[in-house]
Amino acid sequence: MSKILIRGAKVLGGExxxxxxxxxxxxxxxxxxxxxxAEVVEAEGKVLLPGLVxxxxxxxxxxxEDSETVLTGTRAAASGGYTTVFAxxxxxxxxxxxxxxxxxxxxxxxxxxxxxxxxxxxxVGLEGRKLAExxxxxxxxxxxxxxxxxxxxxxxxxxxRRALEYVKAFGGVVAQHAQxxxxxxxxxxxxxxxxxxxxxxGWPAVAEESIIARDVLLAEHVGSRVHxxxxxxxxxxxxxxxxxxxxxxxxxxxxxHHLLLTDELVRTYNPVYKVNPPLRTERDVMALREALAxxxxxIVATDHAPHPHEDKDCEWAAAAMGMVGLETALSVVQExxxxxxxxxxxxxxxxxxxKPAQIGQxxxxxxxxxxxxxxxxxxxxxxxxxxxxxAGFASRSRNTPYEGRELPGRVTHTWLRGxxxxxxxxLT
Amino acid sequence: MDTHDSQSDARPVLEGPDIARVLTRIAHEIxxxxxxxxxxxxxxxxxxxxxxxxxxxxxxxxxxxxKVPCGSLDITMYRDDLRMHPPRALxxxxxxxxxxDGRLVVLVDDVLFSGRxxxxxxxxxxxxxxxxxxxxxxxxxxxxxxxxIRADYVGKNLPTSLRETVKVQLAEEDGRDTVLLGxxxxxx
Amino acid sequence: MQRHLISAADLTRDDAVxxxxxxxxxxxxxxxxxxxLPTLRGRTIVNLFFEDSTRTRISFExxxxxxxxxxxxFSAKGSSVSKGESLKDTAQTLEAMGVDAVVIRHGASxxxxxxxxxxxxxxxxxxxxxxxxxxPTQALLDAFTMRRRLIGxxxxxxxxxxxxxxxxxxxxxxSRVARSNVDLLHTLGAEVTLVAPPTLLPVGIxxxxxxxxxxxxxxxxxxxxxxxxxxxxxxxxxxxxxxxREYSRRYxxxxxxxxxxxxxxxxxxPGPMVRGMEITAEVADSDxxxxxxxVANGVSIRMAVLYLLLGGNxxxxxxxxxxxx
Numbered sequence: 023m024s025k026i027l028i029r030g031a032k033v034l035g036g037e038x039x040x041x042x043x044x045x046x047x048x049x050x051x052x053x054x055x056x057x058x059x060a061e062v063v064e065a066e067g068k069v070l071l072p073g074l075v076x077x078x079x080x081x082x083x084x085x086x087e088d089s090e091t092v093l094t095g096t097r098a099a100a101s102g103g104y105t106t107v108f109a110x111x112x113x114x115x116x117x118x119x120x121x122x123x124x125x126x127x128x129x130x131x132x133x134x135x136x137x138x139x140x141x142x143x144x145x146v147g148l149e150g151r152k153l154a155e156x157x158x159x160x161x162x163x164x165x166x167x168x169x170x171x172x173x174x175x176x177x178x179x180x181x182x183r184r185a186l187e188y189v190k191a192f193g194g195v196v197a198q199h200a201q202x203x204x205x206x207x208x209x210x211x212x213x214x215x216x217x218x219x220x221x222x223x224g225w226p227a228v229a230e231e232s233i234i235a236r237d238v239l240l241a242e243h244v245g246s247r248v249h250x251x252x253x254x255x256x257x258x259x260x261x262x263x264x265x266x267x268x269x270x271x272x273x274x275x276x277x278x279h280h281l282l283l284t285d286e287l288v289r290t291y292n293p294v295y296k297v298n299p300p301l302r303t304e305r306d307v308m309a310l311r312e313a314l315a316x317x318x319x320x321i322v323a324t325d326h327a328p329h330p331h332e333d334k335d336c337e338w339a340a341a342a343m344g345m346v347g348l349e350t351a352l353s354v355v356q357e358x359x360x361x362x363x364x365x366x367x368x369x370x371x372x373x374x375x376x377k378p379a380q381i382g383q384x385x386x387x388x389x390x391x392x393x394x395x396x397x398x399x400x401x402x403x404x405x406x407x408x409x410x411x412x413a414g415f416a417s418r419s420r421n422t423p424y425e426g427r428e429l430p431g432r433v434t435h436t437w438l439r440g441x442x443x444x445x446x447x448x449l450t
Numbered sequence: 451m452d453t454h455d456s457q458s459d460a461r462p463v464l465e466g467p468d469i470a471r472v473l474t475r476i477a478h479e480i481x482x483x484x485x486x487x488x489x490x491x492x493x494x495x496x497x498x499x500x501x502x503x504x505x506x507x508x509x510x511x512x513x514x515x516x517k518v519p520c521g522s523l524d525i526t527m528y529r530d531d532l533r534m535h536p537p538r539a540l541x542x543x544x545x546x547x548x549x550x551d552g553r554l555v556v557l558v559d560d561v562l563f564s565g566r567x568x569x570x571x572x573x574x575x576x577x578x579x580x581x582x583x584x585x586x587x588x589x590x591x592x593x594x595x596x597x598x599i600r601a602d603y604v605g606k607n608l609p610t611s612l613r614e615t616v617k618v619q620l621a622e623e624d625g626r627d628t629v630l631l632g633x634x635x636x637x638x
Numbered sequence: 639m640q641r642h643l644i645s646a647a648d649l650t651r652d653d654a655v656x657x658x659x660x661x662x663x664x665x666x667x668x669x670x671x672x673x674x675l676p677t678l679r680g681r682t683i684v685n686l687f688f689e690d691s692t693r694t695r696i697s698f699e700x701x702x703x704x705x706x707x708x709x710x711x712f713s714a715k716g717s718s719v720s721k722g723e724s725l726k727d728t729a730q731t732l733e734a735m736g737v738d739a740v741v742i743r744h745g746a747s748x749x750x751x752x753x754x755x756x757x758x759x760x761x762x763x764x765x766x767x768x769x770x771x772x773x774p775t776q777a778l779l780d781a782f783t784m785r786r787r788l789i790g791x792x793x794x795x796x797x798x799x800x801x802x803x804x805x806x807x808x809x810x811x812x813s814r815v816a817r818s819n820v821d822l823l824h825t826l827g828a829e830v831t832l833v834a835p836p837t838l839l840p841v842g843i844x845x846x847x848x849x850x851x852x853x854x855x856x857x858x859x860x861x862x863x864x865x866x867x868x869x870x871x872x873x874x875x876x877x878x879x880x881x882x883r884e885y886s887r888r889y890x891x892x893x894x895x896x897x898x899x900x901x902x903x904x905x906x907x908p909g910p911m912v913r914g915m916e917i918t919a920e921v922a923d924s925d926x927x928x929x930x931x932x933v934a935n936g937v938s939i940r941m942a943v944l945y946l947l948l949g950g951n952x953x954x955x956x957x958x959x960x961x962x963x
Contacts (some may be wrong), residue, residue: 524663527675527676527677527705527945527949528675528676528677532677532949532950533950533951534950534951535950535951536950536951536952536953536954536955537945537946537947537949537950537953537954538950538954539656539659539660539954540659540663540664540945541663542663543663573676577670577671577672577674577675578671578672579671
């Protein structure tokens with residue numbers, strides 16, 4: 023592998039520096055580095071970040087290759103500046119055995135756009151009744167350390183307690199999809215003023231908050247750590263803040279769409295806004311931004327959930343839940359957190375790379391941009407503003423809520439261990 | 451029927467006393483032609499035809515010393531140009547108690563122009579009953595017929611050009627009685 | 639008026655009064671020997687019913703036929719829909735047959751809105767009830783019934799329901815009738831009070847333009863009309879109320895309660911009634927109960943709506959349009 027000199031990039035948004043990549047490693051960081059024998063990337067005015075890490079991606083393979091595959095999903099990830107994605111377990115078959123997780127892991131390796139770290143199911147078939155072979159998945163080639171029934175809540179308190187206890191043996195973490203099932207029967211959107219008017223089944227905030235409250239107490243009781251997926255309400259923020267103040271080992275993620283969109287959009291009955299957890303209110307959005315800024319919420323995770331066109335081009339009740347997010351995540355974070363002054367670029371690097379890599383134990387990712395570190399890097403043109411055009415997505419699906427919306431920022435280059443996966447906005 | 455607002459340059463062709471006189475004449479003609487008018491029913495076409503019908507009914511009562519049944523016939527839903535405009539608000543159809551079967555119906559309207567309103571009125575009447583005969587009384591006949599329809603009683607024949615408008619104003623609706631002839635406003 | 643009728647909230651006061659006034663004229667057609675108008679001759683209307691509702695479908699069908707429209711009835715049962723065809727494909731198939739308007743009843747809230755706004759079809763869409771969202775022609779026929787009873791058929795022309803006190807009782811949470819009525823009655827100037835056990839009122843109701851009460855007895859003496867909503871017995875199993883008996887004791891309308899209403903006040907019900915649950919036979923059969931009138935008025939209202947949406951080259955105008963020169 024040859025040398026690459028990234029010239030004049032604002033590393034983590036700081037002073038312009040040159041970064042020299044040699045092979046898979048960052049060789050040197052400093053001013054006025056020699057370009058001799060190196061391919062030069064002019065990066066003046068752009069921001070250089072460690073490659074982004076997404077702890078919550080649905081790659082859909084195996085089983086729903088009509089909406090996404092490991093190949094298309096990792097290409098979308100590279101487009102969005104990601105060098106690692108954690109692939110959720112709700113595939114067909116479910117990733118609840120060593121065999122399935124190894125298959126996904128191997129596909130990611132073969133395609134080479136982005137590291138793919140499979141997440142194992144907590145319970146067999148995501149059914150919430152019987153623990154899956156968590157240890158076998160940990161010991162597999164995929165080395166699974168994150169377990170989640172995402173899409174479904176591990177609602178049985180005893181099963182959740184056992185899972186939290188069991189993964190301690192190998193330092194795993196359970197990522198909970200917090201949704202009390204009885205309180206969300208027939209739920210279609212956030213329960214409140216808008217649902218009352220639209221006559222759509224209400225999805226109360228308390229259905230999320232009650233599970234989070236229970237699980238942080240369980241984690242405390244058994245001395246384990248717990249990760250909360252896509253936290254979406256102001257009340258959830260309060261519970262996590264309280265738990266952290268008590269020293270409970272809880273981490274939490276927020277999705278880009280919950281940082282930007284509210285349930286007012288559901289008035290269009292356009293299922294592109296149908297997502298789990300549902301879009302909440304303006305008050306929740308503001309609380310989530312604040313919590314991400316002050317560290318109560320640790321990371322941004324996309325919950326990239328591709329669906330074929332026909333699953334969204336229908337009435338609300340019939341539509342699938344979820345939004346694609348890998349290719350717009352950084353732009354939404356810039357819009358909601360950076361351009362609002364809540365977070366600087368170093369903070370973005372922390373929430374979108376460093377912390378998610380730590381939670382998921384993604385070795386070699388989320389590292390500082392300094393000599394000797396793996397060259398997993400993302401270069402962002404932060405001055406760019408443009409309309410979101412789903413037709414240009416690398417993802418196989420187009421179910422974005424941002425079509426036609428103007429957003430800032432554009433990832434121009436992504437390097438995975440020194441190999442460019444994205445150059446001038448084009449996949450290699 | 452022209453319903454444009456009166457133009458500043460519109461000139462009156464009939465004033466209040468003229469209108470009263472021609473309505474009296476029409477009433478006499480009806481009595482004469484209907485041989486006493488015992489089975490006459492007057493049906494005015496909204497809006498102004500209804501007021502004219504009532505006035506003629508009053509005059510018939512004076513002449514014959516009998517009450518003459520008088521009602522209204524809304525033709526909106528029978529118009530042949532429905533699909534060319536937004537739907538219009540409906541007006542009242544009020545058929546006198548004894549109906550129109552076997553009677554002599556005199557339709558009353560303010561202006562006879564293309565004849566399409568009267569065609570619609572004949573259709574509307576078809577759904578209500580079967581008169582012995584139908585006649586037509588109008589205050590003004592301005593010509594330019596597009597259908598084979600003619601009036602039996604005409605207040606005033608008014609030769610006009612298609613570039614002109616005829617506007618009837620009646621005290622009941624407009625505060626005064628007059629017929630105005632004006633230029634059509636420029637196309638909008 | 640807007641091009642489609644999706645929600646009672648889309649109607650302005652003038653739109654609503656125009657519809658009621660038009661319905662008053664339509665009602666008179668029912669008294670004629672020939673109960674038919676040529677107005678929609680050559681227009682094709684499909685009644686697209688994904689939910690069983692014989693009475694609403696028949697009411698629309700009668701209205702359409704009285705206006706001489708060509709009527710196609712499409713029921714989802716036994717059709718391609720039960721074989722998995724989507725709403726979009728069904729609608730496009732029907733439009734390909736030259737349909738001018740779609741009257742749609744659907745179990746999913748928002749389905750008519752989607753049909754009207756997704757670019758799937760060009761036809762005019764009339765909502766005949768969607769999920770727990772809206773049922774605008776029901777609200778219109780209710781308002782029409784109130785205006786006739788409380789003001790009078792002729793005296794009511796041009797009038798709204800300013801200052802009339804309307805009480806709606808029952809399962810508001812699951813009721814599209816309640817939502818449509820609150821919107822329309824508010825637009826028409828009436829004062830609405832919803833009465834229900836707290837379990838049958840939606841979270842978020844505080845922004846609705848109406849009062850909310852848990853106590854039926856205190857609102858009855860202050861009501862010009864009391865509308866009883868159907869309460870399905872199955873709700874009991876989902877713990878919305880303990881027993882049928884307790885529900886009807888606290889929220890049912892019987893003869894004693896009816897006696898507390900002002901003398902002029904009427905009892906309404908959108909049907910079908912569950913006798914013995916929300917209403918006793920004594921009340922249902924009394925001459926203060928307008929259930930049968932509501933059915934007749936439904937045809938007149940639907941004729942008015944179809945005429946005003948389809949009778950011309952565009953929907954009826956109730957406000958002066960700004961002239962474009």
